[in-house]
Amino acid sequence: MPELPEVESVLRQLRRHVLGTTIRSIWVGRQDIIREGIDQLPWYEGACIQDIQRYGKTLLFTCEKGQGSQFLLAELGMTGRFLFHGVPQKFAVHTHMVVYLATSHTPELRYWNARRFGRIYLLNAHDWQELRGRRFGLDPLSVEPMAFIALIQQSRGRLKAFLMNQQKIAGIGNIYANEILHRAGIHPHASGNRLKKKTLHRLFATMQAVLQEAIVCGGSTIRDFCTPDGSPGCFQERHQVYQKTGTFCLRGCGTRIRRLSQERSAFFCPTCQKRR
DNA sequence: CGTTGAACCTGTTTGC
DNA sequence: TGCAAACAGGTTCAAC
Numbered sequence: 001m002p003e004l005p006e007v008e009s010v011l012r013q014l015r016r017h018v019l020g021t022t023i024r025s026i027w028v029g030r031q032d033i034i035r036e037g038i039d040q041l042p043w044y045e046g047a048c049i050q051d052i053q054r055y056g057k058t059l060l061f062t063c064e065k066g067q068g069s070q071f072l073l074a075e076l077g078m079t080g081r082f083l084f085h086g087v088p089q090k091f092a093v094h095t096h097m098v099v100y101l102a103t104s105h106t107p108e109l110r111y112w113n114a115r116r117f118g119r120i121y122l123l124n125a126h127d128w129q130e131l132r133g134r135r136f137g138l139d140p141l142s143v144e145p146m147a148f149i150a151l152i153q154q155s156r157g158r159l160k161a162f163l164m165n166q167q168k169i170a171g172i173g174n175i176y177a178n179e180i181l182h183r184a185g186i187h188p189h190a191s192g193n194r195l196k197k198k199t200l201h202r203l204f205a206t207m208q209a210v211l212q213e214a215i216v217c218g219g220s221t222i223r224d225f226c227t228p229d230g231s232p233g234c235f236q237e238r239h240q241v242y243q244k245t246g247t248f249c250l251r252g253c254g255t256r257i258r259r260l261s262q263e264r265s266a267f268f269c270p271t272c273q274k275r276r
Numbered sequence: 277c278g279t280t281g282a283a284c285c286t287g288t289t290t291g292c
Numbered sequence: 293t294g295c296a297a298a299c300a301g302g303t304t305c306a307a308c
Contacts, residue, residue, distance in 0.1 A: 002302095057302075078301050079286085091287080115285045117302055135303095157278055166303085174301065223288075223300080264301065 002076040003057055004140065004171030005211055006219035006233060010082055011054045013228045017084065018109060022048050022102040023063065033096040033113070037122030043070055044122070055136045056170030060128075071128045077117025079224070083110045087230040109228070137168040140207055148207075149200045152192035159195075160188035160266055163207075172207075175220055175242050178267045180210045182241045187275040188266040194276060213238070241267040 002010070025045050031038060047065035054060070059082075061072040074080070083089060084106040097111040097120060111120065123131065138147065148169070155162045162168055163177040172180070181188050184206035186199065195203070219225060219233030222243070226232050240250050244267060245259040255271040 075302075077285090077303080094286090113285095114287065115301085117285065119303090155278095161279080164302095 002078075002080065002219070002225060003173035003176050004054075005176070005214035005217075005235065006225050007054050007057050007059060007076060007171070008215050009219045009227050009233060010076075011052060011059060013084075014052050014059070014082060014109075017106055017228070018049055018101060018104055019052060020049065021104040022046065024100040024102045027098040027100070029096045030116075033111075033116065033120055035119035035121050036127070037124075040070065040122040040124075044072070054171075055132065056139075056166050057173065069125065071121075071123045071125070073121040073123060073128070073131070074111065075118035075120075077113060077115060077119075079115040080111070080113040080118040081226065082228045083112055083230070084108075084228045085110075087228070106228075135166065136170040137166060138170065140169050140171055140211055143169070145201065145204045148204050149197075152195070152200060152203075155192040157191070158188060159186060159190045159192050159203075162192055164264070171211075174264045175222070175239070176210060176214065178242045179239060180207050182268060182273060183210060185272050185274060187273040188260070188268050190275045196276070199276070241269065243267065 023044050023046065026041060028034060028041065034041070043065065044063055047063040047070070049061055050064045050069070051062040052059060057076065059074045061074070063070050063072060085108045089112060091114060094114045095110050095112045099109040101107055101109060121131065138151065151168055152162060155168070160177050160181060163172045163180065164174065184203045186195070186203060214220060214235040217233055217235035217238070218227065218231060220235040220239065221232035222236055241257050244257045246256050249255050249257055249269040249272055251269065251272050253269065253271045255269050257267055258270055260266040
């Protein structure tokens with residue numbers, strides 16, 4: 001579930017509280033939670049967390065030691081969390097990694113992930129660049145409108161699939177794709193190359209507005225998302241369509257929200273959302 | 277190239 | 293009331 005706004009909320013707390021801290025040691029419960037570079041694990045002991053960034057829905061820690069630097073990429077998947085020391089959690093058995101810190105307001109940072117859809121990557125600069133180029137598309141918050149529009153006009157598939165394609169635009173998942181399309185008044189099955197310029201500009205503006213608004217709310221907490229200090233988000237209170245099958249469209253058109261079961265369930269209003 | 281579906285997972289919700 | 297099946301979904305991979 002963590003999509004861009006949730007990961008951004010996690011990022012902001014991490015930057016505030018663990019940036020510049022030295023790693024004392026790292027404990028790993030299940031080895032297979034480290035997808036790549038498990039043999040690099042000892043290197044990180046004594047390294048300094050020099051920077052933390054978000055790429056799409058993943059978090060990138062830049063770690064420095066002596067002259068060298070290495071990267072730690074963390075996918076949250078669906079149920080992944082970073083938690084500060086002392087934050088209560090159910091199912092402690094799902095804590096797969098603990099980063100013990102030397103100087104910080106939190107002496108440890110736990111990586112918890114019940115469903116284990118997310119993984120950790122320990123990468124050198126070369127491997128990170130390679131992964132980055134292969135996996136991440138444009139950032140929805142910093143992309144120029146014309147670059148975004150040009151990319152959509154090249155796409156042939158369904159618009160919702162485009163928005164969720166991380167290699168095109170990185171960070172939007174099922175919740176925000178549905179919410180953005182409803183607010184922009186565009187059908188999830190509209191095709192990008194047939195939309196009018198005006199509609200594309202509206203889509204761009206709506207995408208940024210929805211994501212920014214969700215970040216201010218600290219993300220959406222549907223089931224159990226929370227930031228490292230244990231706080232939930234509140235953007236779910238403003239959802240218009242996600243998981244609202246059968247309820248009346250909030251635009252007041254009198255139509256009920258429908259759900260298409262194909263492709264990760266699309267929720268939409270058949271009246272307000274146009275194919276063109 | 278685009279699209280679809282399966283696989284990976286386990287806590288929660290739904291249905292009988 | 294209890295149990296089993298369905299569901300949730302980000303990413304990767306295979307197949308068409």
